[in-house]
Each structure stands twice: as C-alpha cells, then as structure tokens.
Amino acid sequence: MGIVWDTADAVFAENLAAARAYFAEAGTLAAPRHATALDKPVGQWLTNIRKPCGLGKDPVRAERRAEQLAAVDKEWNPALLGWTVDWQRHYVGLATLLADGALLTGIVPGVTYRGDDIGRWLTRQQRDFTRLNEEQHKRLAKLGVQPAVQARTEAGLGNAAFQRGLTALAQYVEREQRAVVPRQHTEQITIDGQDHEVRLGVWISNQKSRRDKLSGGQLARLAELGLDWT
Template sequence: MAPVGIFLKKPRAAARKAAEIEQQRAEGLPVGSSAGALSDDRSEQLEDIDTSWCPTWPVEWQTAFHLTRQHLEAGGELPTEPGDVVHQGEDLGRWVKSVRFGFDKLTSVQQWMCEHILGITPAGEDEKPKPRTSQADKWALNYTAARQFYEREGHLRVPRKHVETVRSEEGPELQYRLGAWISNQRSRAATLSPERVEQLSNIGMRWTQHCAAPGSAGAGRPR
C-alpha cells in the first residue's frame, strides 16, 4: 500500500489548480482549461476523510504531522530530539523540536493540531538558546565595567586578576575579568579603532609605562 502522502500528491496538485482557476475567475481574468483540476465531488469526498488533507501550509509539514500521529497511535512516545524516531525517512524528533521552538510561527490551526492531537507544547523561554553576543557588544560590556572601575577608583590601574561585578539592566549581577581585558586592550592597541582608543584614554587607560595613547605624540609601541 502506498503511503498516504504519495497517494494524495496528485489530488493536492489538482486542488491547487482548481483554487487557481477560482482565483482567476474572481479577479475577472481569462480562465484556461480546467483539465487536471479537482472536481467539487472529489474534493468533498476527501474533506469527509480528513478536513486537512490539502493544507495551506507545506505538505512536508503535514506529512511529518501525520507520521508523528501514527507513531503515537501505535503506542510510541512523543520523540523530542533529533534521531529519536525516524519513520518513512522522516526524522520525527527533529520535526517535533522544530515545532516546539518555532511555535509562534505556526498558524493557529497548526498550533491547535500540535497541542490537542499530538500533545506538543511550545518551548519555554528557559529552553530557548540565548542570542549570541557580538564582539562589538562584548567590547561595550567590558568597557562599561572599566568605566565603573574608573569612576569608583579614580584610575584604571586594574590588577591582572581583578574581576569586576556589574549589575545588568535585567537585574542579575555579571562578572567581567577586567584585569585580563585591560591587558589585552593594551597589547592590541595598534589594532584598535581611534574611537576605542579615545574611549579608553578618557577613563585613564595607561597604554605604555609613559602613559601615551597610541597615535599621540611620543607614543611608543605597547609592551
């Protein structure tokens, strides 16, 4: 017996053609031949079997949904990770995970189907991967820690192993290895942008033992 997805491939294509013809008629455009379009009687027969036989979302999504449903009805557990269950070439665990993490991108009908038929719930905020911090953002965060140190101590002579604690806007305290960061900025002074050099110089950065900033008169190479 052929899989349901293969059996429905031609009727779905015929249904799409019928929908295109109806759209052309509604817009008053010339309508070509209706050969190959799904008849109303055939469409009603398929609707009686499954109202979602020809979904507005991708057929691949619908196929994975039905395969997951079959797996559950056969007594299997809901796969949650890639590789948990592979059925008819479909990695159901990978699909379930993509549904959970992309739940807000589904239509309301898809969400209802996943929740009430398969028991899939959207991923919680604590499960979602945190957005990666860009290098520019990391530099800005460390600079904030350096400025806080300068405003408190009146200088930027930070011990090599010093860790600066900064309270973030969200509330939790964040720790920065400020001593190591300052040392790295000093060693990379020649490659820093003029803007960053100026920002650090404004809060007392000691670029060399003579305290000259890169690019200024008498500045030496960082040591």
C-alpha cells in the first residue's frame, strides 16, 4: 500500500538503486563527485557515505548498508584498501580499456575513459611507482604496468649515461616492437624536459662488450627489453 516505515532507509534504497545503475555503466562505484544516475547525485551521495558515520550511527544498520554496497561493488570504499577514489576509478578505466582490446603502449596522455585522462594517470603511476603500496603494485603488474626507467634507479640501474641509454632503448622497443637496433641508429629522447641524442646502436654494443661488469639489475632490465645476450 506504499507505507514507508523508515524514511531514512527509503532514501538509502533510492540512492542504492542509482548506485547500481551507475555501476552497470562504469564498472565501479568510484564515481566522481559530480556523477549522476537515475536523476540522483550519486557521486556526492557516495562521497558522503564514505565519511565517518556516513552509513548512520546505528552499527547494525551501518553494517547492513555496507553489505548492500559491497554486493554492488566490493571495493566501493577504496580508502579501506589504502588508496583514493580517484586512483580506483582510473585503475578501473585502464583495466576496461585493456579488456576492450587497447594496447598498453597505446594508452598515452590524452587517451580517456568516461572523461578521465587514463594515459596521463598511467604515466604518473609509472613515474611514481615506488610511492604506491604493495597491493597497488600487484594490481598494476597484472595489467602489465612496470615502473618508468627513472623509478628503477634505486634498484641499482647505474649512472646517468646508462639511464639515458635505457630510456632510449625502451622508447625504441615500444615504437618498433623489437630490440634489434642498427649500429648506426641514433634515438632522440626527452628526460625531465631536456632533449638528449643517444647513439643507441653503439650504446647497446658497448653494454654487450662489458656485460660482465653490469649489475644484476642492469642485466635484468636489458633482458626485459628483449636483449637476448643478457
């Protein structure tokens, strides 16, 4: 007969329905604050209920509501996992693009998903890889994401000259999809806003001739880029 016993639960149920509708489209409840669904401000609502006591002061009711949200998206509150809503939304966007057939090398700044620049976010994750937690590392690794060359310096990858050569090789392999570099080839790279010209073919030949002096980390990175002699 349309009797509403508890108006608070009724409002929650309406917003939960909107959250389900949003999830069906976006694949996540990590909605931006301005997001709407079913004419409801679902983004703001999700922001509010993630706050302390956002699900109500009654612990039984709060637990029930949390279970209802988890039934829609078990990661509806990314703070419990150790990262932000923004990170979660971009991660889902990256995973969706890859699942739809995009190549990781093709997701560069300017490539977007539902209005978010996934390419720029991906570049930032690779650059700041060491700042992420272990679970974030695992999730990105499952998608094939590796830290940028600069982020590997702490792992014993050597001096600036080696770093420049490694950056040039990574750029070449990404573009050509092979690690066979003509000896006379020169690669143009940009590091921290500065342009560099690397005689890549000669550099690789030099690394090969002195491979017994390279560190394990250096050899491992060169192997990752396809140099079979490592």
